[in-house]
Amino acid sequence: MRHSGPMSADTRSHQAAGRTVPARRRPVQQRSQERYERILDACAGLLDEAGATALTTKEVAHRAQVPIGTLYQFFSGKEDLLAALAHRNLDHYLQRLDRRLSAGAPAGPAGFTDLAVDEFVAMKRDVPGFGQVDFGLAGTSGPTGFRGDRHLLDTDLDNNAAVALRLQALGGEVFAAADPVALTIGLRVALEAADAVLNLAFRSDPDGDPVLIAECKRLVRCYLAEQLGHD
Amino acid sequence: MRHSGPMSADTRSHQAAGRTVPARRRPVQQRSQERYERILDACAGLLDEAGATALTTKEVAHRAQVPIGTLYQFFSGKEDLLAALAHRNLDHYLQRLDRRLSAGAPAGPAGFTDLAVDEFVAMKRDVPGFGQVDFGLAGTSGPTGFRGDRHLLDTDLDNNAAVALRLQALGGEVFAAADPVALTIGLRVALEAADAVLNLAFRSDPDGDPVLIAECKRLVRCYLAEQLGHD
DNA sequence: CCAGAACATGAGGAAAACTCATGTTCGTGA
DNA sequence: TCACGAACATGAGTTTTCCTCATGTTCTGG
Numbered sequence: 213m214r215h216s217g218p219m220s221a222d223t224r225s226h227q228a229a230g231r232t233v234p235a236r237r238r239p240v241q242q243r244s245q246e247r248y249e250r251i252l253d254a255c256a257g258l259l260d261e262a263g264a265t266a267l268t269t270k271e272v273a274h275r276a277q278v279p280i281g282t283l284y285q286f287f288s289g290k291e292d293l294l295a296a297l298a299h300r301n302l303d304h305y306l307q308r309l310d311r312r313l314s315a316g317a318p319a320g321p322a323g324f325t326d327l328a329v330d331e332f333v334a335m336k337r338d339v340p341g342f343g344q345v346d347f348g349l350a351g352t353s354g355p356t357g358f359r360g361d362r363h364l365l366d367t368d369l370d371n372n373a374a375v376a377l378r379l380q381a382l383g384g385e386v387f388a389a390a391d392p393v394a395l396t397i398g399l400r401v402a403l404e405a406a407d408a409v410l411n412l413a414f415r416s417d418p419d420g421d422p423v424l425i426a427e428c429k430r431l432v433r434c435y436l437a438e439q440l441g442h443d
Numbered sequence: 444m445r446h447s448g449p450m451s452a453d454t455r456s457h458q459a460a461g462r463t464v465p466a467r468r469r470p471v472q473q474r475s476q477e478r479y480e481r482i483l484d485a486c487a488g489l490l491d492e493a494g495a496t497a498l499t500t501k502e503v504a505h506r507a508q509v510p511i512g513t514l515y516q517f518f519s520g521k522e523d524l525l526a527a528l529a530h531r532n533l534d535h536y537l538q539r540l541d542r543r544l545s546a547g548a549p550a551g552p553a554g555f556t557d558l559a560v561d562e563f564v565a566m567k568r569d570v571p572g573f574g575q576v577d578f579g580l581a582g583t584s585g586p587t588g589f590r591g592d593r594h595l596l597d598t599d600l601d602n603n604a605a606v607a608l609r610l611q612a613l614g615g616e617v618f619a620a621a622d623p624v625a626l627t628i629g630l631r632v633a634l635e636a637a638d639a640v641l642n643l644a645f646r647s648d649p650d651g652d653p654v655l656i657a658e659c660k661r662l663v664r665c666y667l668a669e670q671l672g673h674d
Numbered sequence: 675c676c677a678g679a680a681c682a683t684g685a686g687g688a689a690a691a692c693t694c695a696t697g698t699t700c701g702t703g704a
Numbered sequence: 705t706c707a708c709g710a711a712c713a714t715g716a717g718t719t720t721t722c723c724t725c726a727t728g729t730t731c732t733g734g
Contacts (some may be wrong), residue, residue, distance in 0.1 A: 243730095259732090268721060269721080281723090
């Protein structure tokens with residue numbers, strides 16, 4: 213099942229889920245697809261510069277060099293825009309992880325954990341906007357100030373579960389022995405916890421506090437070990 | 444050191460920290476102190492009803508039966524308002540935990556963990572607004588949609604560290620044997636992780652998914668055990 | 675080449691955030 | 705008890721942001 217092409221097939225499918233989201237146009241022609249991506253890029257860039265609360269749709273549009281109306285063709289609003297960015301981030305993350313896993317499979321759950329965390333950390337450093345929204349899972353306790361804005365995705369529920377399942381699939385043989393149901397729960401918990409601790413690590417240190425990153429790995433390893441130990 | 448009066452001495456001290464916060468008046472007369480609290484109560488109530496993104500300062504003021512100008516006397520804006528609420532929540536939590544601890548000290552770190560988690564869960568159920576902002580630590584991934592709003596407190600850094608220290612103090616004899624420095628880090632990490640997992644637990648189930656609450660305890664216990672085991 | 679779908683645009687309406695000039699109440703020292 | 709400065713109260717109005725929508729243009733399949 214590994215490497216069955218880019219896994220962005222259902223990107224933006226979230227638009228079908230949000231209750232309040234009035235359903236926006238999906239870009240089908242190449243030109244508008246490029247504009248769509250450009251808007252997301254602009255959003256990511258501004259997030260890093262100003263934070264989520266300071267972000268305005270007008271400024272995103274301006275930086276993306278599209279009129280404001282075009283932005284609202286594709287996104288129902290600021291929230292939807294951020295959700296779409298979170299979704300794209302998730303796709304990128306899973307792709308990158310997939311690539312690294314097929315390069316050389318890790319030894320056991322501990323190795324898998326290290327890989328997953330390291331890749332996340334790398335994206336926190338490299339990818340614009342990732343520091344502010346990552347997957348929209350947990351604490352965007354960033355510059356804009358608070359988590360009220362937080363449930364980026366009304367789809368969060370499904371999203372979280374989906375991510376856990378994807379990780380489970382990516383893990384492959386590593387988790388082969390475990391009870392699948394308990395494992396899915398365990399992965400969701402681990403994911404949520406790791407995201408929180410890593411956000412903490414990046415709150416004070418722009419490169420991520422190494423001590424806290426190490427603690428994050430220890431936390432997850434320890435938890436998963438127990439999870440996998442007792443059947 | 445236990446029970447040295449209400450620990451809200453420095454409540455609202457956060458106002459000194461936020462960069463963008465233009466510094467607001469602090470209520471000193473009784474009447475305005477009551478209004479201040481009433482505004483916070485109104486904010487909490489509306490949070491539960493509408494979510495953080497739907498919250499408007501005008502409506503908060505209306506429910507608190509104060510003119511809009513008064514709200515802005517005390518709070519520099521929506522963000523500051525939510526931060527103040529988070530701060531008050533934290534004070535309440537520490538007070539409640541303190542009370543329970545002095546009633547009957549728990550057996551070891553595991554017992555302490557259970558107590559701390561149970562009290563948090565109780566507040567998620569009882570205290571208006573707590574489900575939306577709790578301490579402003581992590582994922583207000585609630586109805587408003589995302590964590591951009593998330594770092595409720597620019598003071599988060601200090602806040603987190605302070606909370607860890609307070610917990611350390613509350614723990615008292617339970618953690619006596621441990622290395623204080625490592626313990627402080629451990630508690631911060633545990634706190635962040637627990638908050639995230641508990642928010643997950645309440646995302647789907649209004650009363651908190653029991654399975655996930657149990658997993659949260661297991662996660663923290665396991666992590667702290669290792670922390671305290673290896674010196 | 676034409677019809678219809680997809681796309682583009684930005685002035686302007688609606689709503690929320692936030693200000694500030696003006697007037698009132700409180701505490702307290704003489 | 706009174707006077708005076710500090711703290712408090714108020715809400716109409718300014719600014720800012722969100723978002724819509726009527727109108728016009730470009731693409732694509734038959």
